[in-house]
Amino acid sequence: MSRKFNRRDFLKSSAAMTGSLLFPLNAAALPGPGGDEKRDTGVEHIPSMCLNCTTSCGILVRVKNGRAVKIDGNPLDPNVRGTVCAKGQAALNQLYDPDRITCPLKRVGKRGEHKWKRISWDEALGEIAGRLIRLKEAGKEEEFVFHHGRSKLGSLKKRFCRAYGTPNDLNHTSICSNNLRRGLNSLWGKGIDFDSSDFANTKYILNFGSNFFECHQGGHYISKRAMEGIIENEAKLVTFDIRLSNTAAKSDEWHPLFPGSDGAIALAMGNTILSEGLHDEQFIETWTTTTVEELKAAYRDFTPEWAAKISDVPAADIRRLAKEFAAAAPRCIAFLNRGAHAHSNGFYTARAVYTLNALTGNIGMPGGFQYSIKGKHKEWGIRLNEPQPFPRKPKKKSKVAFPPEYPYSWVKKVGGNNFLYWKNAREKVSVYMGYCIDAAYTWPEGPTITKEVFLDEDIIPFHVAIDAFYSEQTALADIILPDGTFLEKYDHDQWDAYDYVPYVGLRQPVVKPLGEARDVRDILHELAHRIGHGMEKYFPWKDTEAYMKEVFANIPPDEKGVGGFERMKRDGVYVQEDFPANIHPAYRGKKGYEFFKWELPPEKIKDTFSETITLKNGKKVEVLKRKGKKGIAGVIRNGKAYHGFHRMKTGLFEIYQEDIVKAGENARNLDGSKLDGIYSALPTYYPIPGHQEVRVDDEKFILTTFKVNVHTQSRTANQKWLSEIWHYNPMWINREAGKRLRLREGDEVIVTTWRHPYRAFGDKAIPADGSRVGDLRVRVHLTDAIHPKVIAISNHCGHWEYGRTATAMAGKGDIPYRNFTFAKPDRDVDENIWWSEAKGGNGAGYAPNSIMQINPDPVSGQQGWFDNIATIRKV
Amino acid sequence: MSKKRFAILFDLRRCNGCYACQTACKAEHGIPLGVFRIRVNTFEYGKYPDIKRAFIPTICAQAGKDSPMLKSCRDGSIVLDENGIVRKNRERPSYNPGEIEKIIRSDPYGGAFVHPYEKSIDFCDFCATTRNIGAGEPPACVTTCNTEAIYFGNISDPGSAISRYIRKWDGSIWKGERLHVVRMKAREVPDVNVYYIGLTPEMEAVIEGHKQFDPTFLEVWRWQEAGR
Ligand code: SF4
Ligand code: SF4
């Protein structure tokens, strides 16, 4: 595996070789315009972790005289090996955004009127704690909602919510990746909800709707390794996507398809593999909950001809690709992301795509489909300390956090529906605390329904925002608490280890928080102590640094005797080099491949007893259990005890998954009536309501969104080097379709979206009456790079808040709290936003979420972003 | 070892247009909005569904003593440093608009621009002002390229990263096609030090029209305009 020479290695080796002689003095006389210089005098390199997206790359930040001046990748981080993406490079713009919030603010005008006064931390936290105390004393803990977006608080937010006693600890996973996660862990087990396949060693990648070269959680790691596979192994990359993403552009084959038909294609490929006998019989029979016979029957009708009719991908291509894929086994990978699964049929799409890997037996194999070993794994990873005591689950229940309509949504909840639920008075909210979340911009119907809910003080009587930036949602708060940016605070973090050796990382402040900003961890700690009533005993540490010290106490010392938190602060990461020998000495020197086939060492079998499970399809399996313990200790196959898919109750890869059916039987509307979603134990497919009609109607299109490589959903538009690259997002429409509508490049149109024409799944809370969702006025971009029935508007743009860079209001608008900011001005932002309309540019683009209907997957609750039925009218 | 000649290579098979190099350069050198030392050009060609998209990073050609800018510069504001790198002279920058314009016009690659705040000429100098290039430290854009599309080093040294990479791939067959390492406009300016794998004459023609000081190359409506 190649590892590039980079700055840190260079510094290390040069110091070891000749010391400062390598940096001659005359060179130091030529400082760069950024204020840097060659010689590293007065310069520190502080390791941390990036959080400009959720991938959490290890970084090394060059800090000079208390100012962060450059971000590079941390070469010690095994996932990134010293690189960062454009967002990582530009994260300095976030830290030094001249428009960030740097002191606590209290609303003085009407909500949303942008009138603020500066208040002290004492006053701010005093008022919030006072309200939370009153609520607690009244026994109404559930009326406190903690809602977060990109949070790396980990167990701390759970601790905070539990200690307070509210079940309303809400996240954003269901508007993001829930179908992928729930799909995968329905097959592989609890906590195993993201694949991290062996891209570097593969020969064939079947990609359904993932744009890993531009986004995808962990995409930075995949890109690196997939490119290695493509160049060094001449691996073939095949992409199904409605639009030519950069990933599709780098693929050997791009197959445009009708939206929401990925699952049908995956099933048809399974049909080909099974009917042509290309499957791995031994794997299916030994390691899955189904049988070849059962699968053949289940896949019989999913023919390539059937899928071609649904998807527009020719049957011959589906057949050919299925055979190529199977021929490359076990060095092949079938995987997906949002393009394929963020539909209201996406849960089964995820199951169908992942199951292809089981059919060909590539699971856990070198070059195959793999789940990596997370650093924080209880069973075999690095044991991080959880400071004790830890609060128990609250007794209170919530039908917003856990809607009875979606029993299979599990811990990831059904966030896309929250605001609709509150609007419809499903439950009362007294205090809403948002952390790093911008639902008024990022939620489906966010700019309409979410905003409306926040503006209504009867629905949300008190709104606290913890955020570093004046987002669309923060602007609607009553009190704003200025959070630090990720370069100013602590987290313990990691992502799946793509080289299958577990690691953990530390995010640490590289500079002091600007002005009066504070690490959110400190804010929650102080709040817990102010609220008291027993809550404080779950926050016994002195400050966040002391907490982190405890968390990392188990990190072993290196050869110099530096261990624990000190080691983390110095290196930024700790890699568990002895893995997997820590599980069984027989695995010394091996990688984490095929771990379900690892035999259990004798000490892991003692104190176990065996139990035979009989599934409803008749398959029997013998598992090992331990008295008083949930879950299994292992699985018996062919007379031997193995690790198996140890997080599943059967110890097997559960293609046949009974719990889905059981959950479906339990799903209820609020009035107690049953739902009639499709709850199938085996992978299946159903069309999205109204879509087959769109296919044959010249007037109608499917509206989708997409992400580009330099932005995240909502948290990057204020970063000047990124918004310079992508600020204007006209609506993509196929050139021929556009011509039919007599459209030219840059013409203005009104896009109207329409709700699903009928309620297919019986969820009475979600409107499905064919009515209008909304209108959006946009310019068009005619392109050959999109399916003729699809129109697409990228995310990221069209901010109406978030500071001057995001809104391209340079020279015109200003931030309403200008008088109380500690941030320094930035000449670029003051003078040089060249894309602003004032400078003759295109402006800040469009925010499409106002016309993206709330549309949950009936099984998982994942928001179906890409199912919008749309019509277009020229202005 | 013969004379040092630093060069950079972009393997377009590996480039996915991620803009990390372009952003790293902005950060490393504090380059203002609207101008670029390196930029990633995107261009599309073909018709649905046989549409292709290519990404081509472009920088100053770094033509050493052959550099047209160096030759046209009369006031000492551009120099050739001890490593053979053409760079602006920080001690004696030119603020004379006439002189600057003359120099920029002489540049056939569109690699130079006027720094909007310093009001002097600026272009890629292989990070010679911020990194110790002579001792083997690679530039900022090179170290951050996730897919390892950029290679740098002393091309006279057969052991350098760039020389090894060229030896590995030049003339070899990959995915059924023969690869060639080429330079842009090498016929006009013989000593160009920017190399590519996968650069076609069409791409070269497109890039010819681009200038480092026209930021609208980034806009999506220009991607296919270039390819048609
Ligand atoms: S991929 Fe995400 S975490 Fe990694 S450098 Fe880019 S923005 Fe930062
Ligand atoms: S960093 Fe590498 S992959 Fe990204 S645009 Fe630059 S050359 Fe291409």
Ligand code: SF4
């Ligand atoms: S070598 Fe340095 S100056 Fe030149 S483009 Fe790369 S980062 Fe910018």
